[in-house]
Amino acid sequence: MSSQDSPQVYVPSQIYAPDTSEVIYVTRPKRRYWLHILLLLATLFTTLIVGSRLEWNFLQGLPPFSIEDGIFPSLRWALQGGRIWLGVPFSLTLMLILLAHEMGHYLYCVRYGVSATLPFFIPFPTLIGTLGAFIRIRSPLRSRSELFDIAIAGPIAGFAVGFTVLILSLGLSRPVPFGAAPPDIQLGYPLIFQLARKLLLATGHAGAIGSVKLAQVYLHPVSIAAWVGMFATSLNLLPGGQLDGGHIIFALSPRAHKKISRATILVLIPLALFFWTGWLVWAVLLRLSGMRHPAVAAWPEITPSRRWLGIAALIMLALTFSYAPIGPQSLLDSIRGLSDGIRQWRVGH
Numbered sequence: 001m002s003s004q005d006s007p008q009v010y011v012p013s014q015i016y017a018p019d020t021s022e023v024i025y026v027t028r029p030k031r032r033y034w035l036h037i038l039l040l041l042a043t044l045f046t047t048l049i050v051g052s053r054l055e056w057n058f059l060q061g062l063p064p065f066s067i068e069d070g071i072f073p074s075l076r077w078a079l080q081g082g083r084i085w086l087g088v089p090f091s092l093t094l095m096l097i098l099l100a101h102e103m104g105h106y107l108y109c110v111r112y113g114v115s116a117t118l119p120f121f122i123p124f125p126t127l128i129g130t131l132g133a134f135i136r137i138r139s140p141l142r143s144r145s146e147l148f149d150i151a152i153a154g155p156i157a158g159f160a161v162g163f164t165v166l167i168l169s170l171g172l173s174r175p176v177p178f179g180a181a182p183p184d185i186q187l188g189y190p191l192i193f194q195l196a197r198k199l200l201l202a203t204g205h206a207g208a209i210g211s212v213k214l215a216q217v218y219l220h221p222v223s224i225a226a227w228v229g230m231f232a233t234s235l236n237l238l239p240g241g242q243l244d245g246g247h248i249i250f251a252l253s254p255r256a257h258k259k260i261s262r263a264t265i266l267v268l269i270p271l272a273l274f275f276w277t278g279w280l281v282w283a284v285l286l287r288l289s290g291m292r293h294p295a296v297a298a299w300p301e302i303t304p305s306r307r308w309l310g311i312a313a314l315i316m317l318a319l320t321f322s323y324a325p326i327g328p329q330s331l332l333d334s335i336r337g338l339s340d341g342i343r344q345w346r347v348g349h
Contacts, residue, residue, distance in 0.1 A: 036118050040095075043121035046071055046129035047094055051087025052078045054221040061174070063183030064224055071125035090221035091129075093169075095121075097162050097229035098133045101236070104157030105135050108150045115139035127185070127326075128228050140295070144251040145302050151247035152313055155233050159316050162229030166196050169222035171207035176216045188276075188322035189214045190230055195319070234320035237313055238282065240264035241289040245317065251302055252310050261286060275324040277331045 053074045054064050078084040102119035109116035115138040122131040141147045170193070193214055200206040209217050219227065237245040240261035250257040265283045272280035324330075 031118070033118075036120065039121045039123065042123040043130050043133075044091060044095065046123040046125065047091040048084050048087040048129075049074050049078045050127070050129035051090030051094075051221055052084050053087075054090050054224060055086035056083065058174070058218060058221055061177050061180075061218070063180075063185075064187075064219060064221070065127055065183065065185040067184045070127070071129060087221075090225050093165055093222050093225035094128065094130070094228055097158055097165065097225060098130070098232070100161040101154045101158030101229075101232065102133045102135050104153035104155075105150055108153040109135075109137060112142075112146045112150070114141060114146065114150065128224075132232055142297065143300065144254075144296055144298070145300075145306065147247055147296050148251035148302050148306050148309075151244045151251065152309055155237055155244055155313065155316060158229055158236075159233050159320070162226050162233065163192065163196070165222060165229070166192070166226035167199065169220050169226060170196050171200050171205050171209065172220040173207070173209050173217050173223055174220075175208055175212045176218055186215075186327050187219070187224075187227060188324040188327060189227075190234065190320045190322045190325075192230055192319040193227070230320040231322070231325055234317055234322070235282065237317040237320070238264055238268075238286070239317075241286040243286075245313070246286075248310055248313055250296070252307065254296075254298060271323055272331045274330050274332065276327060277329055277334055278326065280331060 049071050053069050057064055057066075057069075078087070098121065099119060106116055106118065117136045117138070119133045119135050121133045123129065124131045137150070141150070197206065197209070197214060201210055236243055237248075239245040239249045240257075240263075246257065246261060249260050265286050268279040268283040268286070272278070272283065
């Protein structure tokens with residue numbers, strides 16, 4: 001995901017007037033390599049902790065995630081007996097996918113002479129040990145074509161690496177043991193997982209999962225990293241705000257950006273109510289940022305070939321999107337659970 005410093009938003013004509021000779025000079029800020037390295041190492045550490053637990057659970061025939069797992073409960077466990085090194089496959093794979101996405105943005109910034117930072121990784125005690133990564137764009141973009149290319153390069157790079165990892169690792173996954181209880185935390189599989197499984201079946205490389213549905217599979221930790229990569233791709237391609245998808249929409253049609261951002265928010269709210277509470281968070285984030293966008297010249301328009309790439313971005317979103325990525329936990333379920341908890345507390349007192 002990329003973000004741009006924009007203290008004030010101007011209409012394109014206020015920046016790119018054909019009859020003005022004003023020149024805007026952009027000072028390149030001093031790079032803080034120490035901060036990039038520190039965040040990279042911290043994220044490697046947190047994803048190693050998560051990955052070690054995922055690998056252990058996989059080897060023991062247990063569900064990948066449980067409510068009891070997490071960075072803080074697993075920290076002491078992972079540091080005993082060198083267990084943390086079990087997390088290397090998951091950690092390095094996930095970091096590679098995230099890096100590919102951000103470097104897609106960064107390299108196109110370099111191509112167009114746009115000032116941008118190196119990727120900032122975000123360590124965080126989530127189920128996957130991170131909140132992803134981002135770059136910051138520090139200079140104006142000169143055209144809608146530049147905005148489009150920089151925005152779409154990240155999802156394409158991340159999707160390409162993630163899909164390659166998925167094909168190579170999905171066959172290593174295992175069927176759920178007979179009689180096993182349903183896991184505390186279930187992953188929802190996007191269409192790309194179904195297509196990858198069919199491809200492996202057609203080529204005879206599906207392994208032990210060839211005879212069962214994905215819902216009855218314990219994913220290999222590397223496949224979980226691919227799942228995270230696909231999930232991140234779908235989030236970034238949501239068509240609104242200052243997400244990559246919002247930048248793509250703005251480049252295609254600046255006038256449609258606000259309307260599509262609002263429509264995306266309206267779609268996310270019922271998805272949060274009935275499928276996954278997290279969509280409400282993304283609806284709020286889009287509402288907070290959806291009405292602003294980095295100023296870009298309206299002319300010239302983007303080329304027809306880029307419009308076809310815009311359709312490709314829509315296809316990537318359809319392939320990677322899951323309406324219930326992590327469950328079972330909808331907003332209505334949360335409200336019912338809270339109501340039941342309050343009722344039991346009153347009865348007990």
